Amino acid sequence: KKEAARLSDAGRPPEKMGGIIMSNHWKLWWKAAGVRAVKTVAQTAIALIPAAAAINEVDWVTVAGTAALAGLVSLLTSVKGLPEVTE
Numbered sequence: 001k002k003e004a005a006r007l008s009d010a011g012r013p014p015e016k017m018g019g020i021i022m023s024n025h026w027k028l029w030w031k032a033a034g035v036r037a038v039k040t041v042a043q044t045a046i047a048l049i050p051a052a053a054a055i056n057e058v059d060w061v062t063v064a065g066t067a068a069l070a071g072l073v074s075l076l077t078s079v080k081g082l083p084e085v086t087e
Contacts, residue, residue, distance in 0.1 A: 029085045
């Protein structure tokens with residue numbers, strides 16, 4: 001088939017992921033961007049928790065929303081480029 005004949009940048013056949021052909025470059029990019037986003041979400045959530053005097057006073061909705069927004073911003077920032085992905 002045509003899909004099997006196409007080669008990725010690395011010279012290997014691209015893999016199908018959910019019906020989408022992904023080259024090795026994009027797999028590496030998504031992995032690196034995902035790791036950065038997860039770290040950013042965790043760091044943001046942890047930074048917001050000490051703002052409350054006690055754990056039962058933490059506004060968890062605000063913590064979750066702010067952390068999720070930080071993760072989204074991290075992914076959008078990764079579009080500019082990631083030093084981990086050089087291909």
